[in-house]
Amino acid sequence: MTTMNRILCLATRPDKSLSPEHFTILEEKIGPLGPDDVLVRNTWLSIDPSVRLRLHAVTPNGYLPPFEVGEPLVGLALGVVVESRSSRFSPGDTVTHMYGYRDCAVVPAGGGGLGGAGSLTKIETDGFAPQWFLGPLGSSGLTAYVGLVEIIGLQPADVLWVSAAAGAVGSIAAQLAVLRGSTVIASAGNQDKVDYLRDGLGVHSAFDYHSGDVTTLVADAAPDGIDAYFDNVGGDHFDAALANLRTGGRIAMCGAISGYDVAAPGPGPSNTFQITAKSLSIRGFRAGSFAHLYDAMRFEVGTHLSDGSMVHRESVYEELEQAPTALVDLLNGRTTGKTLCRLA
């Protein structure tokens, strides 16, 4: 077996926009496994926008701490067990865990400091592509499902707006909502993605948020207002939702990519009185707190993926060297569907 490992680290902290030069690859020897440790050869890395937050010198109150310069990054990954000191894992098992951004990972089988949703988990792929368990059948799918079902409480009569709808979470949320009978308005950042939303995902209406004032674009797509908004973007999209929601409207917030790759967040919506005037509900959430809904999600999304009623795209980058480019492309809207890095 390989005794040397390569791990992606922060080389210099970005002042403004992130670029691949902010990263470096550290080589280190893989030490002997401790009791209950599992050695995993990573095959797929999940590239998630939220990692960008931890590259700032200070992270938002309530969020995970910053990565220090020279410190290995972590993130969701999928791999194959090479060696195991745990009775629960055997060589050859496919697993997910939180020690991504490296070729190999020594993972404490009990979860260690990155427990909870990031604990070492054995995956039964059941004929699905293994990397889908980082995407539609994993964290992205659960985020979409929880946001719609648990946070928004989506009903068939609802008019729902999904932002970043060509992305990993948004594309699942938009399709699940269509399949559950709701009217779905979807937005993304270029015409190719808009075409994909309309022709691939089957949403009722789609727009490029660069094509005008977002509040007006939503109003044009839903002249009678919207009942719910699935927010992946924040910023002017949040404003637009407050303006366009009908009385009793709901917002699910699972991220705010518009604010991640900037030095400081811009001013927030000036129309927060809409929350009172229209009795709106706004809830932030993280899928990790809703692990009990995983099986229900897996059944519903898995069924749709199997019978072809739901489509899924991936933007795949090759090898650890390309992981920084994958992240930068994701933050700049240049990827579609789930963004992944494949390790040979």
Next chain:
Amino acid sequence: MTTMNRILCLATRPDKSLSPEHFTILEEKIGPLGPDDVLVRNTWLSIDPSVRLRLHAVTPNGYLPPFEVGEPLVGLALGVVVESRSSRFSPGDTVTHMYGYRDCAVVPAGGGGLGGAGSLTKIETDGFAPQWFLGPLGSSGLTAYVGLVEIIGLQPADVLWVSAAAGAVGSIAAQLAVLRGSTVIASAGNQDKVDYLRDGLGVHSAFDYHSGDVTTLVADAAPDGIDAYFDNVGGDHFDAALANLRTGGRIAMCGAISGYDVAAPGPGPSNTFQITAKSLSIRGFRAGSFAHLYDAMRFEVGTHLSDGSMVHRESVYEELEQAPTALVDLLNGRTTGKTLCRLA
């Protein structure tokens, strides 16, 4: 009976801060009652900050329409029936209704265009001062109760922050929370009010929001964070709540007085990512949608007021001429408790 009536109207639309000169009193003859009409002599007018919103040329999306110049104002009022064409009301009945800001009111017994919570309602005062049915036993009390019980879901272990806590709604919310066993931090706009919060209402900690940065003041009062925030203010108070709430925190929003008496709302909080990072819930509401909770509120608040465990203050202005001053004083933080105008 009087055949002439006096009604408060908007004389000129305020550009910036409201002053009494923006109002005028119109005199008009009381016409014959229509079928099902009730003539009420108003004895108490409820002075509510939200009426200020309707003095702008444009009201927030989802809110009631603006008052036009020369058009009679409306608002919550209490009075005595003088003459009735309705079988449900008799001369001498004490009633509440929405045709305030005038000496007498012709009120359709069926509710008319101002139905719902503003419908003509007979009050059994049961020994309480009648004007309390505009305050702690009426709309203000229901707003406080709904916010705590239904929106926030207050638990005894919660640390709750109540803003504008010396006001009509805030003072009831703060006391109800103390009496239900929660730890209550309360804020108001001057030292007299802060003394009242601490010594009169019995909150655990109180501060004057002018005495520093509100986020810091809340952090000083609750170093381990807060679980819930009852918002009557908006603006920098909303920011401070987002910063200080713990994971899973809840906000109830029933108004945003800080934004009412200004030409245009200021920028909102730049820290809305906190909603996602800490899985916060934010809900706006209007008490009128929770009329089914009135009896429960009436029992709980009434019991506390009867046995002296809850106190109540009023800022009383005399006669219709003083109603504009009452409203201006309320908007400028110069009143305590429920602001009322008494008509002889």
